[in-house]
Amino acid sequence: MAYVAIFITYIFINNFILTQFLGLCPFIGVSKNSESAIGMGMAVTFVMGIASIITWLVYNLLLLPLDLAYLQTLSFILVIAALVQFVEMIIQKNSPALYQALGIFLPLITTNCAVLGIAIMNITEGYNLMESFSAGIAAGIGFTLALVLMSNIRERMDLHPVRKAFKGVPIAFISGGLMALAFMAFDKALLTNLLG
Amino acid sequence: MATERMQVLTKGFFKENPVFIIMLGLCPTLGVTTQVINGIGMGLSVIFVLVFSNIFISMLKNIIPNSVRIPSYIVIIAAFVTIVEMVMHAFAPSIYKALGIFLPLIVVNCIILGRAEAFANKNTVLDSFLDGVGMGVGFTMALTLIAFIREVFGAGTITLVPMGGFDGVIEIPLFYTYPVRVLTLAAGALLLMGYLKAFFEWNANRKRG
Numbered sequence: 001m002a003y004v005a006i007f008i009t010y011i012f013i014n015n016f017i018l019t020q021f022l023g024l025c026p027f028i029g030v031s032k033n034s035e036s037a038i039g040m041g042m043a044v045t046f047v048m049g050i051a052s053i054i055t056w057l058v059y060n061l062l063l064l065p066l067d068l069a070y071l072q073t074l075s076f077i078l079v080i081a082a083l084v085q086f087v088e089m090i091i092q093k094n095s096p097a098l099y100q101a102l103g104i105f106l107p108l109i110t111t112n113c114a115v116l117g118i119a120i121m122n123i124t125e126g127y128n129l130m131e132s133f134s135a136g137i138a139a140g141i142g143f144t145l146a147l148v149l150m151s152n153i154r155e156r157m158d159l160h161p162v163r164k165a166f167k168g169v170p171i172a173f174i175s176g177g178l179m180a181l182a183f184m185a186f187d188k189a190l191l192t193n194l195l196g
Numbered sequence: 197m198a199t200e201r202m203q204v205l206t207k208g209f210f211k212e213n214p215v216f217i218i219m220l221g222l223c224p225t226l227g228v229t230t231q232v233i234n235g236i237g238m239g240l241s242v243i244f245v246l247v248f249s250n251i252f253i254s255m256l257k258n259i260i261p262n263s264v265r266i267p268s269y270i271v272i273i274a275a276f277v278t279i280v281e282m283v284m285h286a287f288a289p290s291i292y293k294a295l296g297i298f299l300p301l302i303v304v305n306c307i308i309l310g311r312a313e314a315f316a317n318k319n320t321v322l323d324s325f326l327d328g329v330g331m332g333v334g335f336t337m338a339l340t341l342i343a344f345i346r347e348v349f350g351a352g353t354i355t356l357v358p359m360g361g362f363d364g365v366i367e368i369p370l371f372y373t374y375p376v377r378v379l380t381l382a383a384g385a386l387l388l389m390g391y392l393k394a395f396f397e398w399n400a401n402r403k404r405g
Contacts, residue, residue: 019382021227022297025306028222070282073300074274081267110270111304113223120297165398166390169219173390180383 003134005191010138012186016114017146018179023114027147028172030105037151041144043105045137047087048118051080052136055119056129076119081110114143150176204323208330214307215338216396221307224298225339226385231355233364235343237291238298239336241284243329245276246308250328253316269312270303277302307335345388350379 016022023044030040055076063069088106092099109115118139122132153175162171214220221242228234252272253260260268281299284292292299302308311331316324347353352372358364378384 018386021223021382021385022301024222024226025220028219070278073278073281073303074271077270077274077303078267081270110266111306111309113301113304116301116304117297120300124297163394164401165394167397170390170394170397173386173393177383177386177388177390180381180386181378184381184383 001195002131005195006131006134007138007141008191008194010135011142011145012183013188013190015142015146015183015186016117016139017143018176018183020117022117023112023143026108026112027150027176028169030108031147031150031154031172033155034148034151036105037147038144039101040105040108041140041147042101044109044112044114044143045140047080047084047106047109048115048136048140048143049133050087050136051083051115051119052122052132053129054079054083056122056127056132059123072120072123073116076116080115080119084110114139146179149179153179201323201326205326205330208327208332208334209337210334212331213334213338214310214331215335216393218307218310219393220310221305221335222389224301224305225342226382226389227298228295229339229343229346229385230350230380231294231347232340232343233355233357234291234294235339236336237284237288238295239332239339241280241295241299242302242305242307242335243332244280245273245302246311246332246335247325247328248276249273249308250311250316250324251321253312254319254321254324257317265317266309266313269309273308273312274303307331342385342388342392346379346385349376350384351375 010016014020017024017027026040026044031037058075058079059069059072063071063075068075084106088099091106118136122135125135127135150172154172157171157175166174208214212218215222215225224238224242228238249269249272253269256268256272277300280302281292284295284299311327315327319327344354347355348368349371352368352370352375354366354368356364356366376384379388
């Protein structure tokens with residue numbers, strides 16, 4: 001049950017983009033067409049899941065016993081940067097098709113606040129290893145959901161006349177705002193109603 | 197020479213404002229701007245990190261090998277972010293708490309890495325320092341503006357630092373009774389950012405004629 005709650009929380013209630021403002025840069029930058037939105041979303045979900053596990057292990061097995069918790073930020077960003085590079089190499093070697101789909105997005109992920117965000121959140125929320133992994137995957141799915149919805153809206157919007165000053169980024173922000181309003185329907189009450 | 201220096205300093209204020217024109221560092225821009233003091237606190241932290249990382253990176257630009265420059269920059273930036281975190285935790289615990297996760301996330305703020313890559317690694321230490329100050333001040337101004345609009349209209353208050361008998365909160369008569377609550381929420385932040393960006397586009401178009 002705890003895992004269902006984590007999934008619902010991170011996909012809908014605390015959607016990373018629409019309620020926490022983590023990962024806004026790709027939300028505006030990579031949402032111009034739905035194909036790249038799906039690619040970016042999958043790559044982020046993948047890295048977030050693995051990063052959650054590795055950063056949890058680094059924090060609990062390395063930093064805490066050595067009393068170095070203040071190095072959290074520094075070590076996490078290094079681990080994430082190395083991990084992204086590593087994942088890129090493995091995918092390139094073993095699955096050229098997947099690399100074609102995700103390749104160009106991988107370098108962008110190192111500086112995506114969503115990845116470092118979930119790593120730090122797992123620690124502050126006090127999750128165990130399995131919960132951290134679920135939270136990472138769920139937050140990634142929430143990110144993908146918002147990104148794909150946004151890209152579909154923007155593809156439609158290309159066909160409609162938009163005032164010159166609002167073209168491109170401004171109208172994207174306003175559509176994002178309206179989407180965030182819709183996502184406000186998901187709140188903690190949903191969780192209590194569903195799971196009792 | 198002097199005018200060129202001035203330009204390096206002032207271009208970040210309006211002409212190349214990191215938030216409204218280059219559109220970098222959006223997550224903290226919208227995430228922390230529910231109160232004016234948080235916007236200012238975030239802005240000052242970013243100025244500190246940006247100035248020192250720019251100085252160090254431009255000093256070390258001939259030592260850092262080109263192939264590992266990005267990880268090296270990230271380590272330098274992360275070190276200064278850790279300093280800010282510890283100092284804030286000790287001396288401004290309320291702001292530390294309000295900024296929450298966005299304080300460590302300064303590490304991945306694209307403005308800082310962006311300036312390191314685009315400016316500090318090919319310019320002199322003095323120019324990099326000025327660029328850091330200019331971009332940081334531009335960022336702070338943008339955050340303060342957004343936070344001001346959101347707090348005045350959304351909550352009817354302006355929160356500043358408490359001093360002596362003054363508790364740090366100014367109430368705005370009409371909006372305090374009838375606040376436009378949506379502006380303090382996530383949705384309001386995105387909508388406001390859209391309208392502000394449209395205003396700056398309109399302004400740029402008008403100047404171009």
